[in-house]
Amino acid sequence: MATQQQWFAGRPDEYWGTSLQAETEAYAGKLRRAQELTRLAVNSAIRADNNESGAIWLENSAVREAAFGNFVDATAAATQGFEAGSGKSGSNGGKPRWHLPWQTTALMLNLWRGC
Numbered sequence: 617m618a619t620q621q622q623w624f625a626g627r628p629d630e631y632w633g634t635s636l637q638a639e640t641e642a643y644a645g646k647l648r649r650a651q652e653l654t655r656l657a658v659n660s661a662i663r664a665d666n667n668e669s670g671a672i673w674l675e676n677s678a679v680r681e682a683a684f685g686n687f688v689d690a691t692a693a694a695t696q697g698f699e700a701g702s703g704k705s706g707s708n709g710g711k712p713r714w715h716l717p718w719q720t721t722a723l724m725l726n727l728w729r730g731c
Contacts, residue, residue, distance in 0.1 A: 631660035635673050642680050650680065651689075662700065671701025 674697030
């Protein structure tokens with residue numbers, strides 16, 4: 617992962633590398649670190665006017681949190697992702713660009729029912 621991070625370093629889209637690192641940390645079971653890196657990636661993407669990528673990473677985070685049983689955090693991340701990707705800046709009239717939040721909610725409900 618260090619080699620990939622070096623490649624992304626200093627690039628305008630460096631937040632992509634941070635997002636990939638977050639997923640890698642989650643896969644290794646380091647949830648807190650994954651949460652921190654996701655937050656950094658999302659904030660960087662939004663500052664770079666790439667709200668859609670930030671929204672997708674929030675949705676990925678929601679699925680990850682649900683898989684770990686953190687339903688409050690999963691719901692918060694899904695809501696934030698929906699709002700970040702909804703185009704409230706006027707680019708698409710405030711309409712959602714995709715239906716991922718509904719998929720996330722369905723996954724969370726199925727995981728919760730299985731507990």
